[in-house]
Amino acid sequence: MKLATLKDGTRDGQLMVVSRDLKTAQLADGVARTLQKALDDWTFIAPQLEQLYQDLNQGRARRGFDFESKHCMAPLPRAFQWADGSAYVNHVELVRKARGAELPQSFWEEPLMYQGGGDNLLGPTDDIALFHDQWGIDFEAEVAVITDDVPMGATPDQAHQRIRLLMLVNDVSLRNLIPEELAKGFGFVQSKPASSFSPVAVTPDELGDAWKGGKVHLPLLSTWNDKLVGKPQAGVDMTFNFPQLIAHLAKSRNVRAGSIIGSGTVSNKDAKRGYSCIAEQRAREMIAGGEPVTPFMAFGDTIRIEMLNGDGKSVFGAIEQAVTQAEARKVF
Amino acid sequence: MKLATLKDGTRDGQLMVVSRDLKTAQLADGVARTLQKALDDWTFIAPQLEQLYQDLNQGRARRGFDFESKHCMAPLPRAFQWADGSAYVNHVELVRKARGAELPQSFWEEPLMYQGGGDNLLGPTDDIALFHDQWGIDFEAEVAVITDDVPMGATPDQAHQRIRLLMLVNDVSLRNLIPEELAKGFGFVQSKPASSFSPVAVTPDELGDAWKGGKVHLPLLSTWNDKLVGKPQAGVDMTFNFPQLIAHLAKSRNVRAGSIIGSGTVSNKDAKRGYSCIAEQRAREMIAGGEPVTPFMAFGDTIRIEMLNGDGKSVFGAIEQAVTQAEARKVF
Numbered sequence: 161m162k163l164a165t166l167k168d169g170t171r172d173g174q175l176m177v178v179s180r181d182l183k184t185a186q187l188a189d190g191v192a193r194t195l196q197k198a199l200d201d202w203t204f205i206a207p208q209l210e211q212l213y214q215d216l217n218q219g220r221a222r223r224g225f226d227f228e229s230k231h232c233m234a235p236l237p238r239a240f241q242w243a244d245g246s247a248y249v250n251h252v253e254l255v256r257k258a259r260g261a262e263l264p265q266s267f268w269e270e271p272l273m274y275q276g277g278g279d280n281l282l283g284p285t286d287d288i289a290l291f292h293d294q295w296g297i298d299f300e301a302e303v304a305v306i307t308d309d310v311p312m313g314a315t316p317d318q319a320h321q322r323i324r325l326l327m328l329v330n331d332v333s334l335r336n337l338i339p340e341e342l343a344k345g346f347g348f349v350q351s352k353p354a355s356s357f358s359p360v361a362v363t364p365d366e367l368g369d370a371w372k373g374g375k376v377h378l379p380l381l382s383t384w385n386d387k388l389v390g391k392p393q394a395g396v397d398m399t400f401n402f403p404q405l406i407a408h409l410a411k412s413r414n415v416r417a418g419s420i421i422g423s424g425t426v427s428n429k430d431a432k433r434g435y436s437c438i439a440e441q442r443a444r445e446m447i448a449g450g451e452p453v454t455p456f457m458a459f460g461d462t463i464r465i466e467m468l469n470g471d472g473k474s475v476f477g478a479i480e481q482a483v484t485q486a487e488a489r490k491v492f
Numbered sequence: 493m494k495l496a497t498l499k500d501g502t503r504d505g506q507l508m509v510v511s512r513d514l515k516t517a518q519l520a521d522g523v524a525r526t527l528q529k530a531l532d533d534w535t536f537i538a539p540q541l542e543q544l545y546q547d548l549n550q551g552r553a554r555r556g557f558d559f560e561s562k563h564c565m566a567p568l569p570r571a572f573q574w575a576d577g578s579a580y581v582n583h584v585e586l587v588r589k590a591r592g593a594e595l596p597q598s599f600w601e602e603p604l605m606y607q608g609g610g611d612n613l614l615g616p617t618d619d620i621a622l623f624h625d626q627w628g629i630d631f632e633a634e635v636a637v638i639t640d641d642v643p644m645g646a647t648p649d650q651a652h653q654r655i656r657l658l659m660l661v662n663d664v665s666l667r668n669l670i671p672e673e674l675a676k677g678f679g680f681v682q683s684k685p686a687s688s689f690s691p692v693a694v695t696p697d698e699l700g701d702a703w704k705g706g707k708v709h710l711p712l713l714s715t716w717n718d719k720l721v722g723k724p725q726a727g728v729d730m731t732f733n734f735p736q737l738i739a740h741l742a743k744s745r746n747v748r749a750g751s752i753i754g755s756g757t758v759s760n761k762d763a764k765r766g767y768s769c770i771a772e773q774r775a776r777e778m779i780a781g782g783e784p785v786t787p788f789m790a791f792g793d794t795i796r797i798e799m800l801n802g803d804g805k806s807v808f809g810a811i812e813q814a815v816t817q818a819e820a821r822k823v824f
Contacts, residue, residue, distance in 0.1 A: 354745050
C-alpha cells in the first residue's frame, strides 16, 4: 500500500492512504491519526489501512479526493531516529579520490553511517531555505526505509523482516561546511540541514520484483533545473543492502518503530548513469581535469527526485523543491 | 516545576508533575498525556501544569501518590532530536592528551557536537544491557536541556529564551568501539548506545540562582559501585553554555520543540573534583604513569548520578543503573 501525510497545520499531520496510481487519496483518520501511530502498532493497524487502500484502488472509497504532492508533509514528518548510510561505496570512493584520499579497505566491509535529527523533516515540495548559498548547497538523492522495532543485535535477515515502508530522500548537504566539521571528528551537524522526503511511502510489496535482496532495483531520476542529471540503478553498486544497514545501526542498541534508515547517495560506477549529487560530478571533473566545473546549487534552483517502476509509473511521487534564501525569524 | 513520565506500558508513558521535594506526584492526564504533547504547545499547557504543581506542593493534590524513580521512564522517552555537545573542553583535552593528540585551537571557539538517536531513551533505573563488556562500557554524567522551537539562525540569547526544561543524562559510551568508528570520519553510531535520563526534568526557575549565564552552578555527583568518584561543579570550566550549544545546532536548521541538547561529560580542571566518566580518569592515569589503571565497567556494576542543590537536596532525582549482560531477542 501507499501512505502519505496531509498538511493539516499540526506537527505530525494526518495519515492518508494514496491510490497505487497516485491520483486519489483518503484520510485514514478512523484508523490512525499519524504514521507514527500506525508504526507503533503496525500488526494491528496495517491490515485496516490495507483495507482502505483496496477500497481506494477499486474506486470504492467513500471519502476519496484528488491526491496532490504539494499538500503533503514528509510521510513521517518527525522521526525518533534518522540514520543515513553510505551504501554506495562508489560515491565515497569518488569523492575521496578527488581530494587525494585513499579509500580504506574497511569501507567495503563495514558501512559508513551518520545519525541526523528527525525533528524537522521536510515535505516533498517544501523549500530548501538556507541563509547562504556560499555554504555549497547540494542535493543527495537516496532511498530510505522505515522500520518497525528491531531488537539490538538483530541479524540482517531479522532486520529484513522489520522493514515496513520505503520512500525517497533528498539528504541536502552543505558541502563547504563539511571539511571543517568532519575534521573535528564527530561527524555532521551543521553540514546536514533538514532532509526532505517523497510524498508517498510504500510497503515493500508495492515494488514487486524490484524489491529483491534488500535493495530496490529501479532507476532513481534526479532532475536539476529541468535537466535530467542522474538515472542510476538503485539496485546496482549498492555495497550494503538495507538489512545490513539496519543491523549495523542495531549492533549496540534497540532500533524502535518509525526509525528511518537512508541508503546514502545512489551512485553507479557507470558514469553514463549521471549523478545523484553535485559533489560526485565535481569529483569526476576534478579527477578528469584537475578542477571542479559544475557549481553547487544557487538560490532559485530546483531539484526533482523521482523513481519510476518498470511501467514508467512514479512509485513514490516526486520530491520537487526550490532552493530559497531564508530570512532570520525570532520565533515560530 | 518538576515533571516526570510514568511507565504505563505505552511507548511515551504518562506525564506527571512531581513535588519539589520529589516525595509525591500527580498524573497530568487531564492536561497533557505526554511530555512531547506539553512541549508541542508549551505556552498553553505549561500554566496548567504549573497549577497542578502548586497544588501538589501545597498538599492540595486530589490524586497525589508517592513518587518513585523506579516507575519512571525518561522524562521524554522518545525525542525527535538528541544532540550532545562537548562543552567541557577540559575533558576533550585530557582524553586527547592521553593518546598523544594535540587539541586544535578551534575546539575552544567552536563546540564539538554529535547527533544521536532519540528512539530508545532509557529511564533512570533501567538496566544498561549490552552484549559484551569488552566493548569498554563507560558512563558519562551530563546535564541536558529540552528546548521549545528554536528557529534556524537563532542567536545564543534567543536560544536561551527557548530552554524549557533541564535534566541529567548518562550518555553511555563504548570506549573500545570509538577509535575505529571515529577513524571512519562520520562520528559515533555503534559506540554510543542508548542514553539514560534522570527521573525528573525541571524548569529553569527551579534552579534559582544556580541557573546563571546559561549554565547550572551545582555539583554533579557520580557514584560508581557505591563509591563517590566525581563531584565536579557543572558551572565551572564549561567553555560553551547551553544557549551557545543550541545556537550551534540551529545554525543551518530549525530545532523543534522537544529537542534534547546535552552538555557533554561534566569535567573540572581541578583533578580533586574527580571524574564524570572513566575515560577521563584513565586519561589522567595515562598522562601520569604511562598506562591506564582503572578498568571500564563490568557486568554487575552500578552507577548513580545525581545533582544536589545548595541545601543538599536532590534536584532531578537520581539516575541509578546496573550494567547487565543482554540476551539476543528476536522481536519485542
